[in-house]
Amino acid sequence: MTTRFKWIQMFSSVILVIQLTAAAVERSDFIIRDGGEATLSCENLKNDQDKCNGTTWIFSNSNTASITLFEKGKIHREAKNKSDRLSVTAKCSLVIKKLTAEDVGRYNCRRFSKSGQQEGSHSVAELSVVNIAEYKDGDTVTLNCSVSTYKECKYTVKWLYGNKDLSMSQSTCSARVIFTTSDHIYTSKSSEMLKCQVTHDGNVQEFIFRIQSFDQETGWCWWRFIIVAVGLAALITAAVVVHIWTRAAGIKVQLYENVVCNDDR
Structure with missing residues (x-):
């Protein structure tokens, strides 16, 4: 009976420790697109800190x-490789x-x-980063x-056009879609409708991917051609004007010299 009571008491103590540990940690998940910015908060912060000297x-x-x-109020030397991207x-x-x-x-x-004693609960933030890449091979896109996640993947990833799922290939924490440059998705003026959707525990985030369509690229190429042509024409015109002015100036000098010589006679 005594042994059984001790086991019950020990089991209760373990449960209590687990509960206290869980309550002492504030957890949060962040998923941000690469190139973006993340602000990770330090929960339950006291207001008596001067320049966050007590925060690590x-x-x-x-x-x-x-x-x-x-x-101790400043970016640590161990973070020197990314210190220009960090602030508090x-x-x-x-x-x-x-x-x-x-990151x-x-x-x-x-x-x-x-x-130097640790105070209160501490905050733990897990940061994941979304990357969207585009590859072109002829008329195939x-x-x-x-x-990219910390440890195991816990996200579902898929492509949407508007609110409709696209035909795609999926693997752990990634999704891929393939179409041609003549496809309506690529030529559509509403390219903001193409989205990568990331889901976890009912939380949904969507990342828009804007395609520069073939027509837009062609239009830009035409504009570049026009700009270059106009610039080249302006340079040629300037060169011709300078050449004519130089020749005219040379003729004037020769005429002047001839006049002086005639006066000497």
Whole structure:
């Protein structure tokens, strides 16, 4: 009976520790397109911090050891490779600009008292980055939408035109669609209707991909041809004018010299 009571007591203690641990961590997911900007907030921040001196931001991913990004009110030296893209707001949120796949990972925000003791709960943000690539081969166009994630993929990815699913090939965290340059999708003036949709736990995000259609490209080429032609014509005209002016000036000099010579006689 005593042994059974001890097991129950131990099991209850473990459950309590798990509950307290879960309550002590504020978790959030961010999914941003590459080249974009992410603002990761540090939850439950106290207002008594001066320039976020008690806040520490730590980054980790599946490939490298943890790196300290921000500590004691300034960007840490370990983050020198991306320091020009990092900043911290007045509320100690971490801002990352010009996102790339290298920024994918887990960001941990912790707060410390002046004595160095960790205070309250800490925030954990997992950042995923969406990349959309376009490939052309003759009159064939391939669009690929992929999501780089921290650890395992938890997203469903697909292509939409308006609100309709496109015929595509899908794999883990990516979707690919293929069509020709004569397809209505490529020639449509409503190219903002082409979207990559990323879904997780009922949360849906859509990333618009605007295609520069064949007609638009051709029109731009014609404009470039016209601009170059006009510029070349202007240069030729200027050269002719300069040449004529130079010859005229030479004739005037010769006439002047002849007049002087005749006066000497």
